[in-house]
Amino acid sequence: MSVEKYLQAGERVLASCGAFFATDRRLIRYSDDPTTPEPVQSLAYDEIAGIRLGVRTRMALLLGGLVLALIGLLICPTPPVLDKVALVLVLAGAGLVLYGFFTRKMFLEFRSQKLSKAQQALWRLEDTRSESARQLARTVHENIQRVRKAQREQGQKGAP
Numbered sequence: 001m002s003v004e005k006y007l008q009a010g011e012r013v014l015a016s017c018g019a020f021f022a023t024d025r026r027l028i029r030y031s032d033d034p035t036t037p038e039p040v041q042s043l044a045y046d047e048i049a050g051i052r053l054g055v056r057t058r059m060a061l062l063l064g065g066l067v068l069a070l071i072g073l074l075i076c077p078t079p080p081v082l083d084k085v086a087l088v089l090v091l092a093g094a095g096l097v098l099y100g101f102f103t104r105k106m107f108l109e110f111r112s113q114k115l116s117k118a119q120q121a122l123w124r125l126e127d128t129r130s131e132s133a134r135q136l137a138r139t140v141h142e143n144i145q146r147v148r149k150a151q152r153e154q155g156q157k158g159a160p
Helices: 060-076 080-102 116-121 131-158
Strands: 013-017 022-023 026-030 038-046 048-058 105-111
Touching: 013 131, 022 131, 048 131, 060 080, 105 131
Parallel strands: none
Antiparallel strands: 013 022, 022 026, 026 038, 048 105
16 A cells, blocks of 8 residues: 555645655645554644654663662662672663663654644654655745745735
8 A cells, every 4th residue: 555545636746755745735644554543544734833843862771770870779788799780780771871861863843723632642753864854844834834824925915
């Protein structure tokens, strides 16, 4: 299966990255996973409030590092044989904490007032470094601007 079967008549894909497809009319999130209840979701460009570049800390690494360091500190006052083990645990834990803090994950998020917080998380693109991700973000941004400009012009025409 592909996203083409879900396109409206005359609609064409302008850019894509991962599960996201920017068409000339809307942004589509498509999943070919058979267990997904809704394989296709879309947001019209006038429903997208903006695109946000977000940063997320790797909490699993931070917590794992803290646990290792705490275990190392707790076994430190035991027999001298375990001193080296405790030191290794503390250093490994500190290393994991630093690694988790300095290697944060970036993502692009397509924001909409229409979406709940849980739904909003589905509209995140984890791949932020590829050329296709940059092209998708550019295309969505340009289409949002085009739609807003058309809405402003329409509003000015309707004003006396």
